[in-house]
Amino acid sequence: MDLPVTTLDESERKLLEIRCDDCGATLTLPAHRFAAICPYCASPSVVDRPAGEDSARRARPEFILGFVIDRKEAARRVQAFIGRSRLFAPTAVKHAKVSAVEGLYLPAWLYGSVAESQYQARIGENYTTTETYTTTDSKGNTTTRTRTVVKTEWRELSGTHATYVLDVLVTASQGLGNAELETIEPFDLRALRRYDAAVVSGWIAEEATLERDEGHRLARSEATSFVEGRIERFLPGDSSTLQSFRTTFSNEDTDLILLPIWVFAARYGTDGKTLRILINGQTGEIQGKLPRSPLKIAVGVLLLLAGLAVAAILAMTVLGVAL
Amino acid sequence: MNAAMECERCESPLERGDLRCAVCGRQAPDTGQRDTALSIQVLRCGSCGAAVSYDATVGAPNCSFCDSVMHLEEIVDPVEQTEGFVPFRTSRESARARLKQWLGDQGFFRPSDLATRSRLESLKAIYWVAWVCDARALVTWAADSNEGSRRSAWAPHSGTVHLEFDDLLVSASRGLSEQEIHALARHYPVHAVAEEATGLADGEPVAVETFDVQRSQARRRIVSAIHRSAAAQVEAYHIPGVRFRKVHTSALLEGLDTRRLALPAWVFTYRYKDRLYRAVVSGEDAEGITGSVPFSYARLFLVIGIVGVVLLLILAAIAAA
Numbered sequence: 331m332d333l334p335v336t337t338l339d340e341s342e343r344k345l346l347e348i349r350c351d352d353c354g355a356t357l358t359l360p361a362h363r364f365a366a367i368c369p370y371c372a373s374p375s376v377v378d379r380p381a382g383e384d385s386a387r388r389a390r391p392e393f394i395l396g397f398v399i400d401r402k403e404a405a406r407r408v409q410a411f412i413g414r415s416r417l418f419a420p421t422a423v424k425h426a427k428v429s430a431v432e433g434l435y436l437p438a439w440l441y442g443s444v445a446e447s448q449y450q451a452r453i454g455e456n457y458t459t460t461e462t463y464t465t466t467d468s469k470g471n472t473t474t475r476t477r478t479v480v481k482t483e484w485r486e487l488s489g490t491h492a493t494y495v496l497d498v499l500v501t502a503s504q505g506l507g508n509a510e511l512e513t514i515e516p517f518d519l520r521a522l523r524r525y526d527a528a529v530v531s532g533w534i535a536e537e538a539t540l541e542r543d544e545g546h547r548l549a550r551s552e553a554t555s556f557v558e559g560r561i562e563r564f565l566p567g568d569s570s571t572l573q574s575f576r577t578t579f580s581n582e583d584t585d586l587i588l589l590p591i592w593v594f595a596a597r598y599g600t601d602g603k604t605l606r607i608l609i610n611g612q613t614g615e616i617q618g619k620l621p622r623s624p625l626k627i628a629v630g631v632l633l634l635l636a637g638l639a640v641a642a643i644l645a646m647t648v649l650g651v652a653l
Numbered sequence: 654m655n656a657a658m659e660c661e662r663c664e665s666p667l668e669r670g671d672l673r674c675a676v677c678g679r680q681a682p683d684t685g686q687r688d689t690a691l692s693i694q695v696l697r698c699g700s701c702g703a704a705v706s707y708d709a710t711v712g713a714p715n716c717s718f719c720d721s722v723m724h725l726e727e728i729v730d731p732v733e734q735t736e737g738f739v740p741f742r743t744s745r746e747s748a749r750a751r752l753k754q755w756l757g758d759q760g761f762f763r764p765s766d767l768a769t770r771s772r773l774e775s776l777k778a779i780y781w782v783a784w785v786c787d788a789r790a791l792v793t794w795a796a797d798s799n800e801g802s803r804r805s806a807w808a809p810h811s812g813t814v815h816l817e818f819d820d821l822l823v824s825a826s827r828g829l830s831e832q833e834i835h836a837l838a839r840h841y842p843v844h845a846v847a848e849e850a851t852g853l854a855d856g857e858p859v860a861v862e863t864f865d866v867q868r869s870q871a872r873r874r875i876v877s878a879i880h881r882s883a884a885a886q887v888e889a890y891h892i893p894g895v896r897f898r899k900v901h902t903s904a905l906l907e908g909l910d911t912r913r914l915a916l917p918a919w920v921f922t923y924r925y926k927d928r929l930y931r932a933v934v935s936g937e938d939a940e941g942i943t944g945s946v947p948f949s950y951a952r953l954f955l956v957i958g959i960v961g962v963v964l965l966l967i968l969a970a971i972a973a974a
Contacts, residue, residue, distance in 0.1 A: 392680060393672070396707065442678040444662065444905060455797065455805035483804050489811030492793045493903045494663075496678030520869060522672055524683065531707050566797040566809045566899040581662045585680050 347537070355505025356537040357434065369432035369534060370505040371604045372595040389502075389538050391525040393440065393587040395517055397433060397533070397611045404431045404592040404609050407616050411607060430596075433611060435535040435588040437502035438511065439542070440519075441549035443582040445557050447491045449575040453567035454482040482569065491561050495579070498556065500548040502538040502586060506608075508548055513617035514610040517589055521612070525588065538586055546584050553579065594618070658682060665788075665909040668868070670731075675872040676906045733825070733864035733871050733913050737846035738780060741853060741917040743939040748919040749776065751939045752932055756923075756946070764949040767925060774922040774929065778853055778936070779860040780915035781826040783834070784875050785843055788818045788909040794887045794902045800894030807898065814891050816883055823878040825864050825871070829918070833933050833943050840941025841916055850915065864913060875911060880904060 349356045352373035399407075408431050462476045497519050501508045523529065557577050565572065590611030597604055607618030658667045658681065660674035667674060671681045743751075757768040764770070792814050797807040820843050824834040850861055866874070884902045892900065917936025922929055925947045932944025 392683075400708070442662075444677070453797075453809040455802075455807045455809070457805035459804075481804075485809055487795070487809040487811055489795055490793045490813045491795075491903055492791055492813075492905045494677040494905060524672055529707050533707060560903065564795055564901045564903060566795050566901065567807070581679075583662075583679060 350505065353505045354539060355503060356539050358535045358537060368505075368595070369434055369593050370595055371606065372597045373604075389542055389586045391437065391538075391588050392585040393522050394435070394525045394529050395519075395521055395588070395590055395612055396523065396529050397590040399590075399592065399609065399611050399614050401431065401433065401592075403614070404433065404594075404611075407609055407614060408592075408594045408607055411616050411618065412620065431592050431594040431609075433533055433590065433592050435530055435533060436506060436511070436591050437536050437538040437540075438587050438589050439500050439502050439540075439545035439549055440585045440587045441498040441500065441546070441553065441582070442494070442496045443553065443579045445493055445495050445553065445577050445579055447557055447561060447575045447577040448488070449491060449561050450486075450488045450573045451561075451565050452571045452573060453485050453487045453565060454569035455485060456480050456482050456568040485567075487565070487567075491557070491564055491575075493557065493560055495553045495556060498549050498552050499587070499589070500545055500552060502540045502545050503536050504539040505536065510606075510608065510617075511589075514591065514608050514613075514615045517610065517612055522587075530588070535588060542584055542586075546582070549584060550579065553577075663905070663907045663909075665907065675869075676876065676909050730867045730869050732867055735782060735861075735864060735915050736913045737848060738850045738915045739841070739843055739917055739937060740845060740847050740851045741778065741859075741936045742844070743917075743919070743934070743936055745776065745778070745853070745855060745857075745919070747939050748921075748934045748936075749773070751934055751942055752921055752923075755932070755942050755944075759946050762949055762952055763946055764925070764952075767947065771923045771925045771930075774924050775920075777860060777920045778857060779828065779862065779918050779920055780850060781824075781829050781862050781918055782864050782913070782915050783825055784823040784871065785912045785914050786818060786821045786823060786875060786879065786909060788821070788879055789907045790816045790818070790879065790883055790904045791907070792816055792883045792887060792902050792904040794884075794891065794900065796888075796892050796900040797898045798892050798894030799896045800892075810892055810894075812887075812891060814887065816886060818879060818882065821879065821882060823875050825866060825874075825913075826862060827865070828862055828920075829933060836943035837918070837933065837935050837941045840935040840938040842937065843914070843916075844937070846912070846914065859917075861915060875909070876906065879906060879909070 347356060347358050348368070350368035350371065350373055353368060353371045355368060355370050357369070458478050458480050460476050460478050462474055464472055464474050466472050499511070499515060499517065501511045554577060558572070558575065561575055562570070562572050592609035592611055594607040594609075595604060605618070605620065607616065607620075609616045659665065660667055660677065660679050660681070662679040663674060663677040665674055665676045667681050673680055752773075753768055756771055759767060793812070794814070795809065795811040798810055799806060799808070800810065801808040820841075822834070822838045822841060824831065826834065850859060853859060864871070880902065883904050884900060887902055888897055888900050919934040919936060921932045921934070921944070923932065924930075928947065930945045930947065932942060935941030
């Protein structure tokens, strides 16, 4: 059955915002939830504060992608991920409660533009030719023979390449860097919706803490490498080298979008090292670096050496007896 | 045309429900009055009053107490609908006459009695569906051609060209094959478009094909068809030389305007010596006809036989001399 979105009491509209002093993330929580640790880095140094002054100035999201992976599935994937490299993982990580996985909406900049490039390239065109060569056979006679060889003729080519750049996503969060976001991309942007508070209800959402200018700079550099790849594939010839290209971006736009991700963060050890596993909340792609415990590796190596020594002694004994 | 808005970047018409431009990805202007401030709200279930939250498995806010699902704005991706019908401009008789004439001049390797012995099995009037597009494109290209080659047979070339597409036909039909449509495409000048399917003068029913793809998929097909057509035009008219390879194009499409039309056609099935063949005549211009025709093996073997005999005679003459 379909329900109308009911109107809200003013008291329920109150937002709760936390700011992590460690990783710089600013998160908005549902009013009925409390967070004592940062979902990104499991740091306890979070400061609660009422939302208001700051958040009004921040960029507003235009689009949102809804979650497809639910908590149970996310926890199962984290469990499987940790299980894969269980042997040398620190004990604290192995026994971490995977249900502590947290679903949150990550802010990102969605960039698009028109890219027109001037390029300079060297194009290699192959041709075959016959060449004569002399060789000495086994009897020491010198003979002249011919063979066909493939050679490459290099030609200069300059020209224009024009394309639309679409769907470039870069992080708008200080808590989660762009390189890390890239590991769980791509997101299926066909499921894009216009931002609607109902999709965020009950979930944690992060405010865009990375300015639009910074996002724009990141997006441009991603767009430039995208264009470079396109030009390299665009060049004719049997082989080619792109020598230089200059791209002019025009008609650019950068929209704020919320992306669904599951984060599993844990702290371990006395020096507070963090472990972070990310799951794409739409496709289920999981990425993260599992730490290896140096102690466990050392023990493992020692055990291996001891095993070898025992085997050697045994072998020598057996051989000695036989002799 | 229900397109009231245009994309700010590439001037392609936008349709109702579009979030972004299908061609260049630019955000469509938001017409709805919505609260866009990032806010976490507690939503109350309309039937039991409990707080509800967005549920990933349902893809919508869901009340865990009474299992009600709140209705969210849907992602708009409707199945394409026919917008107009191009009326029949050829009559049943003229189509039949065209078929007869066409069967008559099929060349030497067709059976000589093709026009007289073929028996018409059925003749149906149909409306088949296609997207008819107008667009402008800035096409940049790079390719190898024989022009200007030195030691290698190939030399690289590049260029930029502005192309205009006027009434480009992109088939959405499942009934007619790609080859049939390719052969008939230039015989649909799309002179007039009617809102309703017009019947035939003789009152016979017309079969109407409908679109069976969704908007998003339709657009992918249209855009890739335009890119293919651009590449074909570049190869035909803009690359110097006569032999080409590695033709690469990259285009900026602008002002892509698409009409979803039903186009008239006459579909014949005819029987020649126990086998069925099909021919299609354009309902707009009877000159346009395509189809399959039987092949005369008798005539092929006859030619091979004559050539063989002639060769033997020549050999015999040489031997005698």
